[in-house]
Amino acid sequence: MSARAAERPGRLLSLIGAVLAVSLLAATLVGFKPSLSPPALHTRSWSKGAAQGEVLVDTRASQLATVDPLAPASLALAGQLAVSYALYLESDQATQALGQALGLHGQSVAASGPFTLLLGREAIAGERPSPPNPILVNHSYRLLLDVDGERPMLSIYAEAPTAAAAIALVRSAREVLAEHVRERQPPGPGGPQSVTLRMLGPVSGGTIGGSARWQLMVFVFLLVAALGASLIYARRMRTVRVARARAAIGALDALDDPAGELDEWPHTRRILPWALAGFMAMIFLVPFDAIDLPINLPLSSTADRPILLALIGLWLLSLAIISGEARPRLQLTRVHVALFAFLGICCLSVVLNGPALANMGEVGLSAKKLVLLGTYIAFFVVVASVIRPREVPRFAALMVGLGVIVAIATVVEYREHFNVFYEVWKKILPVTIPEGLDGRDSIGRLNVYGPTNQPLELAALLAMVLPFAIIGSIDAATRRRRVLYTIAIGLLLAGGVATSRKTSIVAPVGAVLILMAYRPRTIARSMLGLAIVLGVIVHVTSPGALGSVLSQLEPGHVNNVLSTTDRTARYAAVKPDLLTHPLIGRGYESYDPHKYRILDNEYLGLLITTGLLGLLAYLGVFASIMTAAHRTVRGPDRRRASLALGALASVGVIALASALFDVLSFPHVPYLLLFVAGMIVALREPTPATQPVRRAGSRPAPLPLGDGAPGDGPPSPDDEDAGRRIGAPRRRVPVAAG
C-alpha cells in the first residue's frame, strides 16, 4: 500500500469528525442562543402560546334567554355594541392597560380585528403620513378581536410567548372591557336594558410548536451532516465520477450526424411517441381540468385521466410484448429517484398526521392529491422511457408550435373577450366554465384563461415554451426558420403579457437569465437584436397589456400592489401552521385553500403540508432535473447542448413560478414540466441503433448459411432487401407499440 493510501483512513475520520462537529454546532445554534458575558446557552423559543375566550354582550334581563314580545329588539343593537367594544380593545388606552396588566414595562400589546367584518372589503382610503408613535408596541403579545357585526358575541384571541401569558392576555382583555363598560354605566343596579358582559366560560389555551425546536435542531443537524458527507463523498469519488462522465459523453452520438434510416418520431410506426404528441396537444389545446367526463373513475374524472390511463396501459403493453430497441427503456435516473423520494415523503406526511387529518375530514383531499402526484410521476416514467434523443428537437418544435397557437388564442381572448378553447370544447364535452372567465380580479386585471384554469397557469405555460423558441431562433439553420422562431418568441411574449400577470414578465426574464448564464454573449446579442421587433409584436398584438404589467412592477409599486401584499401577508399568517409540524408537515396538500387560505406559493404550501423534508425533496426534484440537463449543456454535442439548455431554462421557469403560485394544483404545468424533464433524460441517452422490432420471447429469424447467400453479413446501404431480410419490423410486428 502506498503512503498516500495509508494516510487516507485517518484523514477521512478527521473529515467526518469535522462534519459532525459543524452539524452539531449548527443544530445547537438553531436551538440555543449563545451569550458571551456570562458565557451561556439560552434556549431559543420556537413555540408560542395561544388562547381564546368569548364575551357575550347582553342586557341585565338576558336577551338570549327571554322572549318578551313587548321588549325592544335589542339583539342587533347588542351586535353593533360588540363591534364598538372590539374597537375599544384596539385603542391605545386599552392596549397600554393590557401591557401594564401583563408587566410589559411601559410597552403595549399589538391588537387587531375584527377580521370577519374586514375581510372582503377593499381599503379605499389612501395612505397618509402619520407622526411617529410614542408608544412602544411589543409584537410578541398580540390580541385579536373578532365580531361579525350582527350577533353580540365578541371572540378574543391572543398570542404570546407562552400559553400562560396568552391566557393572561385574554383574561386581562376581558377585565379591561368589563371595567370600561362599568365606568360608563350610571351608579346603581341599572335597568333591565343596561348592558351586561357575560364571560362565556374559562379561557382556553395551549402551546403551539412545543416540539418545533427539537425538530428544527434534528433537521439542521441532518442537513449539515448530509451536505458535508456529500462533499466528502464527491471529493473521494471524483476519479470515478470523471471517468463515468467521460464514458457517458463518449457514448453519445451527435444529433446532427446523419444516422441512416432511424425509427424516430414522426417517421415511426411506434404508437407511444404519437400518443405522447397527442397528450402534449391535449395539454396545450384542451381545458381538460374543466372537463368532468360522465364516467366513473377513482377520485376524479377530468378528461386527462382516461387518456393518461390509456397511455399507461399502452406503455405496459409495450413493455410486455415488445423487445429490442423499440421497447421503452425502463431505467432509474436521478430524476426518477428525486420524484419517487418526493412521493414517499408526501405519503409519510399524510400517514404521520393521519389521525388529525381524519379528525378534520381532510384525508380524502390528501389521498386525491397523492394519486394525482402518482399519475404525474407515472407520466414522467412513460415519457422518459419512450422519447429518443433524436426525437427531442421535434418534440421541442411541436411544443413551440402548440405554444404559439395558445399565445394567439390568448391574444384573441384579451382583445375580443372570446375564449376559443372553452367555447369549442363545451360544444363537445361537459365543460365547467371558470367563474372568473372574462371577469376582472380584485385589482381590475382581466382574467384571461386560455386552455387553463388560472391566468397565472397560462402565463407559466407560455413562459415554459419561450426558452425553446429562443434557442430555436439562435440555432436556426435557415433565415426562414429564424424569422419564424422570432415571430414565435414575439407571440409567446404577447400571449404572456395578455394575461396581465406579473408572472408573464418575471418568468420569461428568469428564463432568459438562465440562458444567459450559459451563453451570455449569444443570448444577450440575440435578445438585444430582437428587442425592438419583439416590442412591436407585443404592442401590436396585445395593446396596453405590457404597460399594465410593467406598471405593477414599477419600483415603489411592486411591493404595494394588492397581489404582492396579499402574498407577503400570508407569511405571518401561516406561522402557527409552520411551527406545529416543521419537519414533516400536516399532510401533503391537506391545506385546503378554500378552507384555510390561498397561498399562491408552492414552496410555502409544501412547507406547511410536507414540512422541511418535503420542501427539500421538491427542491431536489428541480435540482436533479437541472443538474441532469447541466451535464448535457456542457457536453460536446452542440445540438444536444442547445436543447438541454432550453429545457433547463424551461424547468427554471417553474422553479421560479413555484414561488408565485401553487403550480402543483394546476395540472397543465406539472404535465409539461415532467415532459420537459423526460426530454432532458432522453438527451443523456445515445441514439438507439436501428434494430428489428420483435415480440418479447420471439426469436429472430435464422440467417441463411452459405457463402454469398442473400442476407449473410451486415446489410449494405445499397442492399434494398436488407431491411426485409434482417428484421422487417413492418412485416413481423404490424403495429409496434414501443
Add this chain to the structure above:
Amino acid sequence: MEFAQILKILWARKLITGAVIAVAVAAAVAVHSSVSSIPTGAATVQLLVDSPDSALANLSQETTPLTERASVLAQVMTSAEVLKEVAAAAKVPLSEITAEGPYSGPGQVLDVITPAEARSNQLLAEHAKYRLTFLAQTDEPVVTASVQGPTAVSAAAVAAAIYPGVESYVTRLQHQSGTPPAHYVTIRQLGPPQAGSVNSSTRSTLTIAAFIGILLLGLLGVLGLEVISRRARENAALESEHEAGYDELTLDTSALTTAHAQPHVRADVGGTAARRR
C-alpha cells in the same frame, strides 16, 4: 440504471429488501390497527328554540325573535361556557370537545380565512376527539348540531348531551337575570340523535400511503447504498490502477540512470496520462 439491473441489485440484497418490505407491511398493519385514533362516528341532533307556549302551535306568535335568538344561541353554543355543560352531561373531559360554527345564514361570514392568532387556536383544537358544529337555520328557530367522535355510539352520546347542556345553560341564565317564566326561551330537542359511521375509507387510505411511502424510501435507500458501494469499489480500482502507474513510473525512473533514458520516461508519463484519460 436499467430496470433489470435494479431487480438484480434487489435480488442480490434479498435480506435488506425483504426487511424493507417487512417494515412497510408492519407500518401498514400498524396504521390499519390504530382504530382508536381515527374518528369513525358521526351524529346529528336538532334543537328548536321556542317559547313556553310553543310558537309552532300558536298562529298569533311571530317566530322572527326566536329565529334571531337561535342564531345567537348557535354561536354561544361554541363557547366554553356551553361546552362545559355539554361535556358534563356527556361525562367526557372538556378538553376533548371543540366546536365551530355557525356557518349558515348570517354566520357564513365566520367561515373565512383566519389570522394567525385565531388559527393558533384552531390548531390547538385539531386533536380534540369530539368536534361539534352548530348550524342555525336562516328562517326557522332551529339549530342543527353535528358531532364527530371516535365511534358512532360515543358521537351519539355527546349529541344526546347537547340538549341537556344547552338547556342547563339557558336555565341558569334565566335564573341569573330574573326572567319571568312566561317569557322563558324554551329549548326543545327534535327527536333522538341520528348516528352513523363516517371516514370508512380513511384507514385503508392511510394504510396504503404508509406502505407505499416506506417501501419507496426503503428501496431507494437500498439502491442508493448499493450505488455508493459500487462507486467506492470502482473508485478504489481506478485509484489503485492510478497508483500502480505511479509506482511503475518510480521503478522505471529509478532503474534509469543514463541521460538517454529521459525521453523514454517522458513518453511513459505521457502514456500513463493518456491511459488515465
